[in-house]
Amino acid sequence: MGHEMFEFDPELTDAVFEYCRERLAMDPVPLDFGSLMAPPPESMAGLIRPEGRNAQDVLELFKTTLAPAVVSIDSPGFLAFIPNAPTKNSLLFDMVVACSGLNGTSWLESSGVVVAENQALTFIADTAGMPAGSGGAFVSGGSIGNLSSLTVARDVGRAKHLDLNPRDIRFAISEDAHSSIGKALHVLDVATLTVATDDHRFTRAALEAAIAADPHPENIIGIIATAGTTNAGIVDDLDGLGSFARESDLWFHIDGAYGGAAIFSATHRHLFEGIRHADSFIVDPHKWLFAPLDCCALIYRNPTVARKVLAQQASYLDVLHEGSDDEYEWNPSDFGIHLSRRARGLPFWFSLVTNGSAAYESAVQCAIDLAQRTQELINESGYVEMVRPSSLSIVLFRRKGWGAERYHQWSEGLLRRQIAFVTPTKWEGEVVGRMAFLHPNTTESMVREILESMRD
Numbered sequence: 001m002g003h004e005m006f007e008f009d010p011e012l013t014d015a016v017f018e019y020c021r022e023r024l025a026m027d028p029v030p031l032d033f034g035s036l037m038a039p040p041p042e043s044m045a046g047l048i049r050p051e052g053r054n055a056q057d058v059l060e061l062f063k064t065t066l067a068p069a070v071v072s073i074d075s076p077g078f079l080a081f082i083p084n085a086p087t088k089n090s091l092l093f094d095m096v097v098a099c100s101g102l103n104g105t106s107w108l109e110s111s112g113v114v115v116a117e118n119q120a121l122t123f124i125a126d127t128a129g130m131p132a133g134s135g136g137a138f139v140s141g142g143s144i145g146n147l148s149s150l151t152v153a154r155d156v157g158r159a160k161h162l163d164l165n166p167r168d169i170r171f172a173i174s175e176d177a178h179s180s181i182g183k184a185l186h187v188l189d190v191a192t193l194t195v196a197t198d199d200h201r202f203t204r205a206a207l208e209a210a211i212a213a214d215p216h217p218e219n220i221i222g223i224i225a226t227a228g229t230t231n232a233g234i235v236d237d238l239d240g241l242g243s244f245a246r247e248s249d250l251w252f253h254i255d256g257a258y259g260g261a262a263i264f265s266a267t268h269r270h271l272f273e274g275i276r277h278a279d280s281f282i283v284d285p286h287k288w289l290f291a292p293l294d295c296c297a298l299i300y301r302n303p304t305v306a307r308k309v310l311a312q313q314a315s316y317l318d319v320l321h322e323g324s325d326d327e328y329e330w331n332p333s334d335f336g337i338h339l340s341r342r343a344r345g346l347p348f349w350f351s352l353v354t355n356g357s358a359a360y361e362s363a364v365q366c367a368i369d370l371a372q373r374t375q376e377l378i379n380e381s382g383y384v385e386m387v388r389p390s391s392l393s394i395v396l397f398r399r400k401g402w403g404a405e406r407y408h409q410w411s412e413g414l415l416r417r418q419i420a421f422v423t424p425t426k427w428e429g430e431v432v433g434r435m436a437f438l439h440p441n442t443t444e445s446m447v448r449e450i451l452e453s454m455r456d
C-alpha cells in the first residue's frame, strides 16, 4: 500500500474530467468577472489544515467562488491586453501533458518530447524564413524569451568587443519596444540607444539618423525590433533594420511575441520578410497561435552559440553535455534561462499537426479581417473615430468627447454586463479605447454591440 496522497480516486477523477468536459463544450466560454467578483477572505480562511479537506468540496469552491473571479482569457469577448484562444485540441493535449510525467529538459530524459517540439519550432522557423539549422526551445513566455536571447546577444557582443568596457555596450531599441525588453536589459545591466520613431515604427532610416547623432555608436552591439507592438500592432522595418544589422555585424533580435504569428497571414506575411536576418526571434503560441499558456517559441539562427552561453553546467548535469558539438543531440534546457521544463510546446505541436497549418492561416487571418471591419464600422459611426489605422489585429479608437474616467466606467460596465472585456490604453498621452482581436470566434455583431454601448 502506497502513500495515501498517491491513491487513485475514481470519483474525483470523474468529477474533474466532467468539469473539464463542461468547459471544453462551452460555446462561447463565458467572460466571468475577474476582480469584480474577487473572493472574500472568509471564503478561503483556514482551508489549509493538517487533515486536508474533501476534494469534491474544494472543487466546488473552485467552481463557484474562484473560477468566476477570473475573466476567461479564452472568451471571444476578451479583447483587452493580448488575449489567448487555445484550440480544443491544444487544451485536451495539455491535459495529456499534465498526466504524462514529462520533463522536457534534455534529450536523455525526453527525446520523445524534443523531436515533437523541435518539429513545431522548425515549422515556425521555416515559415518565418529563418535559415535551415535554426532552433531553440519553448520557454514560458515572451519575457523569458527576450531575456534569454538578449543574454546571448550581450555575451556575443562583449566577446566581439573586448576593447570596450562591458558596462558601456548598448542595444538600439525603439520607444515602443515591449516593457519586457526594458526589464531584460535592466537585468542584464545593458544600456540603450533609444531611437525616436516616426509614427511609432522603428525604421532603418530612424536608426541611421540616431547613430549619426550619437557620440559613441561603436558601443552598440545589437538591434531589437518588434514585430507587432503590443499597444498598436505596428511591425517595425524588419528588413531595413535586419540588413543594417548584417552589414554592421550587430546582433538582430526580433520580438514577435504577439504579432509574429502573422507570418501565417496571407495578407500580412510580407511585413515579416526581414525575419530572415534575425539572430534570434520569439513568438508566443500562447498569444496568437492558439496554444494554452504558457508557451513562447524562442528560435536562434545559430543555436550552438546560444547554448554555449546559456547551458547550465554542474557535475550532476555532465551526462547531458558529454560528447563533441557534432554529436550534440538537443537539450531544450540549454537554450533559455531555465532548467526543469514543462513540455509546453506539445499542446501547440498536437494542435498544429491535427488541425493542419491551413487552419492556422485562416484563424490568424480572421482577427486581422475583423480589425479591418471594425475600422470600417468605427468610421461609419459618427461618434467614435480611429486614433490611427488598425495594424495587424489591434484597433485604437477614440469616443469623441470622452475623458479617462468615462473610458474606465464604460470598460467596467461592459464587463459587468458580460458583453466584453475591453480596457483603455494611452496613445501619445491620451487615454483611448483599444481592442485586440485574436479569437477567431469573435464576431462582427459583438463589435457592433461594443460600439453601440459607447453611443451615449
Ligand SMILES: Cc1ncc(COP(=O)(O)O)c(C=O)c1O
Binding pocket: 082, 140, 141, 142, 143, 144, 178, 180, 226, 228, 229, 230, 255, 256, 257, 258, 259, 284, 296
Ligand atoms: C511584443 C511583446 N513582447 C513580449 C511580451 C511578453 O510576453 P509574456 O507576457 O508572454 O511574457 C508581450 C506580451 O504581451 C508582447 O506583446
